[in-house]
Amino acid sequence: MREYDLSNARWFKSSYSNGEGGNCVEVSYDFTGIVPVRDSKVADGPVLIVPAAAWAAFVAGVAR
Numbered sequence: 216m217r218e219y220d221l222s223n224a225r226w227f228k229s230s231y232s233n234g235e236g237g238n239c240v241e242v243s244y245d246f247t248g249i250v251p252v253r254d255s256k257v258a259d260g261p262v263l264i265v266p267a268a269a270w271a272a273f274v275a276g277v278a279r
Contacts, residue, residue, distance in 0.1 A: 221251055221262060228255055242270070 224243035239255040250270040252263045265273075 219246065219249070219251065219264060224251060226253070226255075226258075
């Protein structure tokens with residue numbers, strides 16, 4: 216399994232997230248070909264690495 220250095224990643228929450236600590240994910244767009252995804256409530260927890268094309272398809276599907 217490939218390791219990624221995420222120590223300098225800039226994380227973004229959805230604009231649909233509320234400020235009440237709800238169930239949110241954060242993503243980073245700092246990497247070519249992948250999109251790291253994490254639970255915003257557990258910032259130092261595990262990160263899911265998703266291929267960028269799969270993430271784009273997921274977001275497009277949700278938007279529909």
